[in-house]
Amino acid sequence: MSATTSTATGAAIVGVAESDLGVTNLSILTLQTQAITRALADAGLTLADVDGIATTGVSRFSATQVADHLGLEPRWTDSTFAGGSAYEMMVARATQAIESGQASTVVISFASNQRSAASRRLGGVTEDHTPEAQLETPYDPLFPLSYYAMAAQQYLHRFGGTHEQLAEIAVAAREWALLNPAAYRYRAGSLTAADVTSSRLVSSPLTVADCCLVTDGGGAVVLTSLERARDLAKPAVRVLGYGERTTNTSMTAVRDLTSTGAVGSGADAFARAGVTPSDVDVLEVYDSFTITAALSIEALGFCGRGEVLDFIAGGRIRPGGSLPLDTAGGGLSYCHPGQYGVLLLVEAVRQVRGEAGARQVPDAEIAVAHGTGGILSTHATVVLGADR
Amino acid sequence: MTDQPQHLPDVPAADDLTAPWWDATREHRLTVQRCDGCAAVQHPPRAVCLACGTLGGLSQVDVSGAGEVDSFTVVHRGPRPDLATPYTIARVRLAEGPILLTRIHPHQEVAIDDPVEVAWWDLPDGRALPVFRPLNRTNTTP
Numbered sequence A: 001m002s003a004t005t006s007t008a009t010g011a012a013i014v015g016v017a018e019s020d021l022g023v024t025n026l027s028i029l030t031l032q033t034q035a036i037t038r039a040l041a042d043a044g045l046t047l048a049d050v051d052g053i054a055t056t057g058v059s060r061f062s063a064t065q066v067a068d069h070l071g072l073e074p075r076w077t078d079s080t081f082a083g084g085s086a087y088e089m090m091v092a093r094a095t096q097a098i099e100s101g102q103a104s105t106v107v108i109s110f111a112s113n114q115r116s117a118a119s120r121r122l123g124g125v126t127e128d129h130t131p132e133a134q135l136e137t138p139y140d141p142l143f144p145l146s147y148y149a150m151a152a153q154q155y156l157h158r159f160g161g162t163h164e165q166l167a168e169i170a171v172a173a174r175e176w177a178l179l180n181p182a183a184y185r186y187r188a189g190s191l192t193a194a195d196v197t198s199s200r201l202v203s204s205p206l207t208v209a210d211c212c213l214v215t216d217g218g219g220a221v222v223l224t225s226l227e228r229a230r231d232l233a234k235p236a237v238r239v240l241g242y243g244e245r246t247t248n249t250s251m252t253a254v255r256d257l258t259s260t261g262a263v264g265s266g267a268d269a270f271a272r273a274g275v276t277p278s279d280v281d282v283l284e285v286y287d288s289f290t291i292t293a294a295l296s297i298e299a300l301g302f303c304g305r306g307e308v309l310d311f312i313a314g315g316r317i318r319p320g321g322s323l324p325l326d327t328a329g330g331g332l333s334y335c336h337p338g339q340y341g342v343l344l345l346v347e348a349v350r351q352v353r354g355e356a357g358a359r360q361v362p363d364a365e366i367a368v369a370h371g372t373g374g375i376l377s378t379h380a381t382v383v384l385g386a387d388r
Numbered sequence B: 001m002t003d004q005p006q007h008l009p010d011v012p013a014a015d016d017l018t019a020p021w022w023d024a025t026r027e028h029r030l031t032v033q034r035c036d037g038c039a040a041v042q043h044p045p046r047a048v049c050l051a052c053g054t055l056g057g058l059s060q061v062d063v064s065g066a067g068e069v070d071s072f073t074v075v076h077r078g079p080r081p082d083l084a085t086p087y088t089i090a091r092v093r094l095a096e097g098p099i100l101l102t103r104i105h106p107h108q109e110v111a112i113d114d115p116v117e118v119a120w121w122d123l124p125d126g127r128a129l130p131v132f133r134p135l136n137r138t139n140t141t142p
């Protein structure tokens, strides 16, 4: 399907890359450096071209830290801290910076060594001065898992679905991972819905197989103006639209656990891009848990309210299906370094460029990357399109 | 006081916003914040009424302690080693409107929309943590 050009932005993604993935025994800054320099090389650019840096997850002063480490003095930085959705938000910020002339070449990056460093904690990290530390953490919910589990429980109760149906998200992700040599579960073989539901319960109804991997990894994407993008090494992938919503930090603020901020972020992004969900060839949504992806697909408008479990059945989201989902294998079977959002963008760009090898979706022209952060707290949607 | 768990959590000190709420728990009174101006109730306590925007006339008022399970999850692998599993985390919709995160205690299976009522875990510093126990179990978990 062809991209409309009237409403699209004036920015494009020109370079993408992953850092080393899996179990690396490397520092965060080494992984960041890998991702950034590889993404620049992909674009035919070098560090000297970079005048904008957007990153988080390094330290309290993430963009400053990365700039220092790479010997840069950027004109523009962004360290928006919004969990896994931050990178989709950064595409919007970077696009605006490029359109306004504040920066010409922006790198968005993330990396984590959480697997090697064993830094992931089931209860999450809370700050003692927040209301949640007094009013929610004392009950020992798993963070963020227990919130997603309560959303799943509510969804299955209200709309009458089963955990087996929900497990299709993990089953399909595995099928995609079997096509991606970089995936953590590349050689793990197929997964069945029964495998998912019979795995060890962690926070009911969700089992360990409903949960994303815990791996090292990272990625980077490089943006510049569309005009300049057309002179660079790879085909430009246009930023057609973006939207975001921020809804809650507490587990009690949102009254309806089954309807997320993706309703608004998606509507804004599609309107700006001048496309609808039916125009989308590839969908990359954050799958921290099976329920995360399911709620996002529905909220973004790919199916009606209460319909997502029927919608994803029958192979629709698997390789060869009509809505290819999380084509690298997702956080569930490819890589999950804690904030997966940047890798959604990397895969979306590769699909639109036609570089995805065995998992390539034929003639992919419009891809959506949708990040979710925290406990369904932050939601950001980016619509990307081929420059045709 | 209801079969207190063996290992109570460490709860950070109250601050200006939460002190009135915690003070009431010392007497096993569950409260929500109410706006004198527009009668809206909210929880957690804030420096502003989210309904009308006023900064004044916000105070904690007692609630009935009755509510319903909005959703729940049974945790099988605790975040702290000293924690006995499984246990049930729930969102409870108070009859007065606000939603609390809490525990179902003692641990038992519940269903969405089950009626529950407040019970208390007494903390060593004199405050108490509200938990909820099921009433008239419907036993209709699908």
Ligand SMILES: [Zn+2]
Pocket (backbone or CB within 6 Å): B035, B036, B037, B038, B039, B040, B049, B050, B051, B052, B053, B054
């Ligand atoms: Zn008011």
